[in-house]
Amino acid sequence: MKNITRRHFLLGAASLAITGIYILSDAKNLAYPILEKPDSQLLKPIDCDLIIENAYIIDGSGNSGFIGSLAIKGDEIVAVGSFPKSRFAEKFDAKGMVVCPGFIDIHTHTENYIHSGGNPVMILAQGVTTQIGGNCGTSPFSTKEYFASLGDIGVNIGLLSGYKSIRYLVMGGQRSGIASPRQVSQMQKKLAEELSAGAFGLSVGLEYYPQNFATTDELIELCKVVKDYNGLYATHLRSESDDLLEAFEEAVTIGQKTSVQVQYSHTKASFVRNWEKYPRVLDMLSQAKSSGVDITADTYYYTFSGWDIGTQPLRHSISEENIELAIIHDLVFFGSDSGLKSGGRATHPRAYGNYPRIIKGITGQKIMPLEKAIYKMTGYPAQRFKIANRGLLKPKMKADIIAFYPEKVKDLATFENPNLLSEGISEVWLNGKWVIKNGQYTGLMAGEPVLRS
Numbered sequence: 001m002k003n004i005t006r007r008h009f010l011l012g013a014a015s016l017a018i019t020g021i022y023i024l025s026d027a028k029n030l031a032y033p034i035l036e037k038p039d040s041q042l043l044k045p046i047d048c049d050l051i052i053e054n055a056y057i058i059d060g061s062g063n064s065g066f067i068g069s070l071a072i073k074g075d076e077i078v079a080v081g082s083f084p085k086s087r088f089a090e091k092f093d094a095k096g097m098v099v100c101p102g103f104i105d106i107h108t109h110t111e112n113y114i115h116s117g118g119n120p121v122m123i124l125a126q127g128v129t130t131q132i133g134g135n136c137g138t139s140p141f142s143t144k145e146y147f148a149s150l151g152d153i154g155v156n157i158g159l160l161s162g163y164k165s166i167r168y169l170v171m172g173g174q175r176s177g178i179a180s181p182r183q184v185s186q187m188q189k190k191l192a193e194e195l196s197a198g199a200f201g202l203s204v205g206l207e208y209y210p211q212n213f214a215t216t217d218e219l220i221e222l223c224k225v226v227k228d229y230n231g232l233y234a235t236h237l238r239s240e241s242d243d244l245l246e247a248f249e250e251a252v253t254i255g256q257k258t259s260v261q262v263q264y265s266h267t268k269a270s271f272v273r274n275w276e277k278y279p280r281v282l283d284m285l286s287q288a289k290s291s292g293v294d295i296t297a298d299t300y301y302y303t304f305s306g307w308d309i310g311t312q313p314l315r316h317s318i319s320e321e322n323i324e325l326a327i328i329h330d331l332v333f334f335g336s337d338s339g340l341k342s343g344g345r346a347t348h349p350r351a352y353g354n355y356p357r358i359i360k361g362i363t364g365q366k367i368m369p370l371e372k373a374i375y376k377m378t379g380y381p382a383q384r385f386k387i388a389n390r391g392l393l394k395p396k397m398k399a400d401i402i403a404f405y406p407e408k409v410k411d412l413a414t415f416e417n418p419n420l421l422s423e424g425i426s427e428v429w430l431n432g433k434w435v436i437k438n439g440q441y442t443g444l445m446a447g448e449p450v451l452r453s
């Protein structure tokens with residue numbers, strides 16, 4: 001019944017375009033899809049702290065949105081969809097708004113800023129509720145110590161264990177040489193400790209000194225440990241420009257030889273002379289996946305990288321066409337590559353604007369349905385990083401929830417002025433706490449550590 005109704009509903013909207021954003025804005029004049037019958041175990045009234053009602057719920061799974069309510073108790077979602085009258089302390093009417101999981105940004109360099117108890121408003125205002133730090137090989141030396149010394153934090157934070165940090169601890173002053181077998185086994189031991197302490201995997205930044213001294217064989221030895229812990233290998237390739245194809249080949253080889261899960265970080269082909277290579281890279285990505293390598297990639301939504309910042313005039317080393325090819329690719333989802341200095345300053349606008357820019361750009365240009373874009377910011381990264389209790393709106397998940405009118409969402413941060421807050425994500429709940437209310441940060445520090453499960 002429900003499916004038939006929804007199909008009719010979609011057919012009605014199909015002449016306009018089957019995108020979430022269209023369905024939402026045109027739904028006013030059309031019948032809404034009929035909701036599933038209430039779950040029989042939910043027939044009795046629900047006790048909850050907060051009800052969000054009349055929402056256009058996009059649950060993060062990639063499925064079509066639907067009109068319904070959400071019930072939250074403590075830091076958990078307890079009911080989604082249609083359920084009987086409930087006892088609640090607080091109510092929020094989300095009529096006309098999209099309600100979806102808070103975004104999960106798996107590629108950041110914000111771990112020190114968050115650890116310092118920094119103001120999270122630039123992150124929350126983008127709808128981001130969880131970040132994974134420690135990317136590109138640079139991480140705290142000790143995952144255990146990082147989490148043990150964490151005070152009140154403004155967003156959820158998880159870590160990767162960085163190759164540079166591990167290499168430094170083991171090789172000290174000789175860190176620019178080739179690692180001996182003994183040093184490699186010491187690095188393996190240290191990496192195992194980090195993974196035991198909850199790090200999601202190993203990150204590398206092979207383009208950077210001294211990480212560029214890592215041999216493929218050494219990385220394979222380390223990835224065997226990552227595989228043992230069911231973690232992932234997040235790789236900033238040895239080259240993102242002239243030697244891109246060979247560099248990507250190395251990542252695929254490491255995936256093939258160790259069966260480790262590979263995350264190809266901030267995928268791109270830098271500089272005009274290399275743009276033509278990018279479709280090949282995406283073909284190689286698809287081929288690697290079909291040959292059995294467990295691989296995905298992430299991208300941010302800007303045509304200039306951190307390296308381009310400071311060039312005059314601003315260099316756009318990434319092509320718009322290639323970004324579009326990346327974002328519609330089924331194996332690519334989103335990550336910001338953002339960093340924050342003390343005081344919350346950023347040099348690249350992605351730290352303040354990446355996610356609203358995606359919503360505005362993708363839905364404005366009708367590149368993909370809003371449901372799919374949201375999946376690539378919530379359910380997909382959660383699934384790849386095995387964050388079991390976030391990234392979807394369903395009972396027993398943590399209540400990381402955002403609400404917004406899609407047409408009002410916009411990024412304001414630019415190359416000239418990167419520290420302008422995004423607008424339009426007007427409500428954010430983090431672990432059940434209302435942290436952005438009517439567009440204003442409430443000052444609550446409601447973040448939690450996120451450990452590899």
Ligand SMILES: [Zn+2]
Binds near residue numbers: 135136236265266
């Ligand atoms: Zn990087």
